[in-house]
Amino acid sequence: xxxxxxxxxGTRVRRVARTYGRGKEILVIENVPVITCLNCxxxxxxxxxxxxxxxxxxxxxxxxxxxxxxxxxxA
Numbered sequence: 001x002x003x004x005x006x007x008x009x010g011t012r013v014r015r016v017a018r019t020y021g022r023g024k025e026i027l028v029i030e031n032v033p034v035i036t037c038l039n040c041x042x043x044x045x046x047x048x049x050x051x052x053x054x055x056x057x058x059x060x061x062x063x064x065x066x067x068x069x070x071x072x073x074x075a
Contacts, residue, residue: 004044005042020053032049
């Protein structure tokens with residue numbers, strides 16, 4: 001794939017978890033495809049991915065599964 005930032009060949013798709021919101025309103029979306037360029041180092045999301053994230057956030061009660069997870073505070 002060609003990088004949208006630098007225009008060079010050499011991007012890779014990584015699957016990551018992204019968090020949105022905070023406190024009791026936090027939502028973790030797993031397996032989000034992020035495009036990363038091996039040349040310029042930039043990472044970005046495609047428009048279709050952003051639309052899907054917004055759809056998931058809008059309807060999070062029907063998509064999300066409640067799980068407890070450990071949270072650490074950096075200090």
